[in-house]
Amino acid sequence: MTKEPLRYDVAIIGAGVNGAGIARDAALRGLSVIVFDKNDMCSGTSAISSRLIHGGLRYLEYAEIPLVYESLHERRCLRRIAKHLVKPLRINIPIFSGARRGPLLIRLGMIAYDILSFNKLLPRHDMLNREEIRSQEPGLRDVGLLGAARYFDAQVTFAERLVLENLLAARSAGAEIKTYSEVREIRTCDSVVDTIRFSDRDGQEHEVGASSIVNASGPWVDEVLKRAPRTPRRFVGGTKGSHIIVSPFAGAPKDAFYVEAAEDGRPFFIIPWNDQYLIGTTDIRYDESLDTIRASRAEVDYLVAETNRVFPNADLGIGDINFAYAGVRPLPYREKGPESAITRRHIIKVNRKIAKGLISIIGGKLTTYRNLGEQTVNRLAKLLHRKLPECRTRDTLLPGAWGIDRARDLLVASGLVPEQATARLLSIYGGRASAVLELAKADPALGVTMDPEGRYLAAEVVFVIREEFAVTLADIVFRRMMVGYDADQGRSIYDAIASLASSEFGWSSEAASDELRALIDFADSLRVTA
Ligand SMILES: Cc1cc2nc3c(=O)[nH]c(=O)nc-3n(C[C@H](O)[C@H](O)[C@H](O)COP(=O)(O)OP(=O)(O)OC[C@H]3O[C@@H](n4cnc5c(N)ncnc54)[C@H](O)[C@@H]3O)c2cc1C
Incomplete structure (x- = not known):
């Protein structure tokens, strides 16, 4: 007798910010969820952004008022549920004579931005005259400088960790997360989605049943749709x-700058x-x-x-x-017109002509992923004819946002890492840093730091493998510990990380050196050569 594949209420294709946000929302509302990514989580567009949690001041120029309003609302929400990851950022807009956007336009934009974020927690904008901005940012070009506008937005230094924490929350609520699992085929039965065929890291093929499918594969949306029975028109034009x-x-500069380029405005x-x-x-x-x-x-x-x-x-x-x-912005396909004028709003496309029960996500920003998740799960409820509980993602803290003060106290009391390293651990793992510390205390080999400044604990390597489904060295370095984005890409501790990972995974020496080679190749691929 052939075994029936496991069946889920919803299968999500893509573990970028949108897939992760949808997974968290769906799992918290009681749906059975499986998430696939063909690589590691957050290895697509979500990892290559400007890392701003922003209202999108620029969208005002294109009268995308609802998007600005939604983004500002979500910024406030993320500052609360992911406070260890999302921090305020002060931004200056210098005003130069002869620029396309003059002082009046910038001032009007600032006022509109303040009005749209009327209940925000961040301070309102300021207009600075030439002397004021010069004294605060002396490196700024002097020639033609008239003054500056100054406002606040927010920044997620490591979007990778934001995506990860959404997946961790989804997993705690019962979701299954399958990284390095490429969806190869979407099968239907009587025009309704039925089965997903996917291949794992070893090239083995598997199947699961799904009552609904969300194609959250960002710029790959059209490629994934080609794996469904009917090939549709093009949706994404990145x-x-x-x-x-x-x-x-x-x-x-001390602060961030938002500047008009001389070459193209x-x-x-x-x-x-x-x-x-x-x-x-x-x-x-x-x-x-x-x-x-x-x-x-x-x-x-x-x-x-x-x-x-x-x-x-x-x-x-x-x-x-x-x-x-x-990377590529997964924007709605438009044949003509300037790139900057393509809408940045997301579209939740119900692909009923391709297969009933299939939804594709087109667009979507880091900033608005949570709301997109909420809206998508509301749609899924209708498709599945299920009455689901209210969305909980707006008020439920992400896993690392709990217990931050306690983790800080424990880290300081342990004396294991210097002050600067404590701040780093909290900014990466939030309150979950206390679990890293427990590992470090339990095993003296893990309670040591790997670098001369004492910033990186050996315990982190084991923690991210055991608790954060890291599979390769590049996952550990670039998407968990985040040392890969240091100025030297963390190269001085690659050997130490590889040796710890090797014992944890039980790699042969050949497998370990292949892994190390792949890590170095990935780091090299980000280098710019003359
Ligand atoms: C240059 C740039 C700057 C940006 N700056 C900002 C910013 O500052 N603030 C902001 O809010 N937004 C910003 N954005 C927008 C934002 O980053 C993206 O819109 C968002 O990250 C898209 O997320 P996603 O989950 O839809 O797609 P992705 O992050 O691309 O995730 C899609 C995933 O699908 C997986 N996948 C593809 N095919 C398959 C398959 N067959 N099987 C399984 N998995 C598959 C991929 O591996 C990938 O991990 C920026 C975008 C760009 C390009």
Whole structure:
């Protein structure tokens, strides 16, 4: 007798921020959930963003008022449920004579932004005159400077951890998370979704049954739909965005800057991030491979030149770039028109012409993922003819947002790590840092730090393998411990991490060296060469 595959209320394809947010919402409302990602979680667009939790000041220019309102509301919510990950960020908009956006337009934009966020917890905007901004940011270009607007938004330094914590919450509520599991086929029965066929890391094929499917594969949405019985029209028409990351430079700003590029009038960000500066982004229509996207030399040159123009002492060159990353915005497909004018609103597309019970997510920002999750699960309830409990994600803290003060006290009392390392552990794991500490205390081999500054605890490697479903060294370094985004990409502790992971997984020496090679190759792929 052939065994029936396991059956879930909902199968989610894609463990980026949107898939993770939908999974958490669905699992908390009692649906049985399985999530697939063909790579690690947060290995697509969600890992290559500007990392802002923002109202989208720019969307005001395109009259996307509901999106700005929704984003500001969600920003407030994320500051509460993910307070260890989402922090306020002060941003300056310098005003130069002759720029496309003059003082009046910027002032009006600021007022509208304040009005739309009337119940926000962050301070309102300020207008600074030339002398005021010069005295506070002396590195800023002097020529043509008229003044600046200053406002607050928020930043999620490690979006990877935000995605992870949504998945951890989903898992605690019963969801199954399958990374390195590529969905190969969506099968239907009488035009209703029925089965998902997927392959695992070893190339083995498996099947699960699903009463509904959410295609949350970001820019891969159309590729995934090709794996369903009927190939539809095109839904996603992505634009490529790249960032460069540099160490503090001469004249570097204290606050973030949102600046109009001289070359094309597009605004871009220069953001203090992870003890470095995150500079971006570009916005270019993109139709090439989604799996190997790199910042092009032209994009890098553009970002370097524009930064040097605004901060003339910076004198940045290619050699100053620590690394760069690029990805594709999963925007709704539009054949013509400027990239910047394509709506940034998300669309929850019920694909009933392809298969009943199938939904595709088009667009969606880091900032609004929670609301998108809520709306998607409301739709699923209708598709499944189920009366579900009210959404709980708005008020339920993410796992790391519990017990932060207690974790801080325990870390300090342990004396295992210096003060700076305590702050880092809390900013990565939140209150769950106390569980890292328990591991460190239980095994002397794990209670040591791996670097001379004492920032990285050996226990973290074991913790992220046991508790956070890290499978490869790149998962550990770039999407769990986050050391991969240090200026040196954390290379000095790769061997130590590999050795700990090797004993935890029981790798052979050949497997361990293959893993280490793959990690170094990934780190190298983010480097910019002249
Ligand atoms: C340059 C840039 C800057 C941005 N900056 C910001 C910002 O500052 N703030 C903000 O709020 N938003 C920002 N965004 C938008 C935001 O990052 C994205 O819209 C969002 O991360 C999309 O998330 P997602 O989960 O839909 O897609 P992704 O994160 O791309 O996740 C999709 C997942 O699906 C998986 N997948 C694909 N095919 C399959 C398959 N067959 N089987 C299984 N899994 C599969 C992929 O591996 C991937 O992990 C930015 C976007 C870009 C490109």
